[in-house]
Amino acid sequence: MRDPNFPPSRILIYLIVSLIAAAWLAPLAVVVLNSLRTNEEIAQGSMIGWPQHLAWSNYAAAWSGFCVAETCAGIRPYMLNSALVTIPATIFSTLLGAIAGYAVSLWRFRGDSWIYGIVTLGIFLPQQMRLLPWTIVLRDTGLMNTLTGLVVIHTIQGLSFTTLFCRNYYVAIPQELIRAARIDGAGFFRIFWRIILPLSPPILVVTVIWQFTHIWNEFLYGVTFTTGQQQPVTAALIALSAAVADIPQHGVQSAAVMIAALPTLLIYLIGGKYFVRGLTAGAVK
């Protein structure tokens, strides 16, 4: 209950919350500040400090200048790789998940709950159980070390999440709506297009944000199935740290880290509400 006199206990609450919030923001602040300090300045002091003057050149160097393993094109090609994997895989897995979710929740067919149950097990199966089989599949299809290979992997594996999200959303749509449309002669696709999709924007936003964030941030498959110029940005960051281990360039590295984190951070800033909904969707049901 809000006390008009603002007693000490409330001041204490605000104090504690602000301190924890500052601790939570500190790592971000450190990277942002370091990305604006020169490598020499950081080498003289510590990673934690205020820039003497703003060294924006770190961002230019990180974007298109520094070298990872004999290629000096900065982080740009790897950002492009990540985008070329994340965007198609997000679209495909969301669209297929929406159709699958609609099929198992409203269209209903023989064996629907069985196959749905198996598909959702994919949420729990560790990636390590799929590493060797994917290696064989990618090698035999000639997709090893290609971005297409990563798109295929993320689309198929993403289906477990997208189908679950959409199915849980669609079960709230009254079955009578579908029955009436079928009596009027509407088929599977027409009902999806005319009835289901117009009702779907909220869950599609949640699903797209979830998939984008997860695929962009994914590391294990990227580092296992691609090398050199084909790697997504998460794998390239690790390669960069290893490459500069002898002569650290912490200013440039901080800028690279910021650039790599920016797409998902921006999406979180814009659609945080939907991101949290996705986060809690599987848990509170």
Add this chain to the structure above:
Amino acid sequence: MTIAVSTRPGQPAASNWVRRLPEYLTIWVPLLLSAAHLIAFSLWTIWISFTPSTLVPVSGWVGLRNYSAVAASRNWQIALDNLLLFGSAFVLLSLATGLILAILLDQRIRGENLLRSIFLYPLAVSFVVTGTVWSWLLNPGLGIQKLVHDLGWTSFRFDWLIDRDMAIWTIVIAAIWQSSGFAMALFLAGLRSVDADLIKAAQIDGAGPIRMYRRVILPTLWPITITVIVIQLQFAISTFDLVRALTNGGPGIATQLPALVVYDLMFQRSLLGRGAAAAVLMLLILLAVLLPYAAWRYVQRRRAIHA
């Protein structure tokens, strides 16, 4: 292929089937691909774990030899010890942090939305990024220890990152920072859904705020607590990126975890059979957490139906 819109009466069943082929394909192909890859990949990895495969998969049967080799290796034993310590410390501390944050945010404070966003933003960032940043902060020559030294307190020591006995705690710190927000979000949702009548009744009985939390509100949160524990444990068991970026298993092999052992066996030492065995062991550890949880959920649901 054209899709007829209406069914003519008396149409033979076969052409009906052909007409609906696109629909069947759209429904079944993605679902079957997903389900089939999960089952086939799991069975294949389990099979490989019983073969003498090294560089390439080969058939043959070695029984449990791969499993005993993995279980006897120092790498795996350290990984298991670390998982036990990391798993319990991380789960308990992130649970406590999340609960405290949720209770604090539940005090009708100003700027709640902003604060919530601050505690949750690490979850939107890749573990590679956060692991890298924490490796700088915790590096004694670069981060917090260096800062304190530069400020004049030169005997200050905070070098867990390069201390074999303490290094695993750096992963605990980073993991708590990254995912306490998740526990907070679930707890906050739980606090907000406590029955208002229950609170009113307790207020009429003269319960103060601390008593209210201990006796009335917190007991309603235990189903959420179990869910949070299970999800955080699942995260702990499969932790890979964070360790790879923060310590890379080091110093030495002091922060080895099961997922790193699997990767090392499969792709660095090319011992596919043993790598698969380690992956199956990881799955078994996960099942030891998930199966009791699934059983508990099943009982809960049955009770809800019968009540």
